[in-house]
Amino acid sequence: MITYSINDLSKTSDRYNLYILPCIPATLQECISFLQSQNIPVVNIGKEISTFINGLEDYSYLNMDVFDFTIKLLEVTKAQINGSGNDVVAIYNLGILLEPALELKTSQMIKEFSKSTSLIIIWENQMDLTEELCWPTQKNDYFFDFTDTHLKTLQNAI
Numbered sequence: 001m002i003t004y005s006i007n008d009l010s011k012t013s014d015r016y017n018l019y020i021l022p023c024i025p026a027t028l029q030e031c032i033s034f035l036q037s038q039n040i041p042v043v044n045i046g047k048e049i050s051t052f053i054n055g056l057e058d059y060s061y062l063n064m065d066v067f068d069f070t071i072k073l074l075e076v077t078k079a080q081i082n083g084s085g086n087d088v089v090a091i092y093n094l095g096i097l098l099e100p101a102l103e104l105k106t107s108q109m110i111k112e113f114s115k116s117t118s119l120i121i122i123w124e125n126q127m128d129l130t131e132e133l134c135w136p137t138q139k140n141d142y143f144f145d146f147t148d149t150h151l152k153t154l155q156n157a158i
Contacts, residue, residue: 004152004154006040006154009088009118015115016115016149016150017086017117017118018110018114018121018146018151018152019119019120019121019153020120020121020123020153021090021123021154022123022153027124028122028124031122039079040079040081040090041077041079041088041090042091042092042122043073043074043091044093045070045091045093045094045096045097046093046096047093048069049066052065052066052069053066062101063102063103063104066102067104067109070097070109071109074091077089086116088117088118088119088120089119089120090119090122091119091121091122092123094106094144098142098144106144107145107146110144111146111149120154121133121144131147131149132146133146
């Protein structure tokens with residue numbers, strides 16, 4: 001398995017600039033603090049989307065509203081970490097994206113966004129060798145499928 005460092009984020013020119021920062025729940029805040037110390041913006045997707053949905057008056061187009069909100073949120077949050085190269089943003093708490101009522105094609109949305117921005121997924125759950133991100137208790141029901149994408153692992157980043 002090839003691993004990458006924080007310095008590689010802004011220099012990559014791959015089709016998908018998609019990274020995973022594995023951690024355990026006990027070290028999640030430490031991972032977030034480290035990324036922020038490297039001037040990498042970090043977004044709690046679950047909190048932001050739930051706040052957005054709570055403020056909606058009409059749920060007729062919920063899936064499109066959440067999709068547009070998520071992309072805009074990532075666009076306005078991303079930043080360059082060293083003055084040149086790719087923009088970077090980190091996200092965590094992604095479970096809401098798999099909510100059936102939202103009808104989002106989450107893996108596709110994440111991959112498309114990572115074409116123009118280095119995207120770090122802070123993942124404190126199970127990661128299968130097949131590049132599927134899942135929760136241990138819902139492994140077969142809810143997961144992010146990146147099997148057709150090279151999901152780059154950030155190791156020893158902290």
